[in-house]
Amino acid sequence: QVQLVESGGGLVQAGGSLRLSCVASGGSFSTYNMGWFRQAPGKEREFVAAISWPAGITTSYADSVKGRFTISRDNAKNTQYLQMNSLKPEDTAVYYCAAVPGTVFRVRQDEYRYWGQGTQVTVSS
Numbered sequence: 001q002v003q004l005v006e007s008g009g010g011l012v013q014a015g016g017s018l019r020l021s022c023v024a025s026g027g028s029f030s031t032y033n034m035g036w037f038r039q040a041p042g043k044e045r046e047f048v049a050a051i052s053w054p055a056g057i058t059t060s061y062a063d064s065v066k067g068r069f070t071i072s073r074d075n076a077k078n079t080q081y082l083q084m085n086s087l088k089p090e091d092t093a094v095y096y097c098a099a100v101p102g103t104v105f106r107v108r109q110d111e112y113r114y115w116g117q118g119t120q121v122t123v124s125s
Helices: none
Strands: 003-007 010-013 018-025 032-039 046-051 059-061 069-074 079-084 093-101 119-124
Touching: 003 093, 018 032, 018 093, 018 119, 032 069, 032 079, 046 069, 046 079, 059 069
Parallel strands: 010 119
Antiparallel strands: 003 018, 018 079, 032 046, 032 093, 046 059, 069 079, 093 119
């Protein structure tokens, strides 16, 4: 059973930065496609970014975060990251780490098998 644990969330002012981490255990991390999703209050969970296995050559971003967020992975540490710069109040949400095994690069949340508990990101104006 794969377990995902996020960290790095918090309160930051608009224009600031945060780096989220997600540590995976119980599986073969390097064989998983990894993703980040978020859910703002009163809204549905949405795609943020995804990165392919094993080396992260392929990445994808939601239009709302392109140029501001960067997804990366360190297979030696079983960890993926989300570097978030130029944060805006509308980035406020619970951010979830997700994983799915396989060779097909995936961005749809219904295709992801494993999920973390989420970490809160709050951006003040």
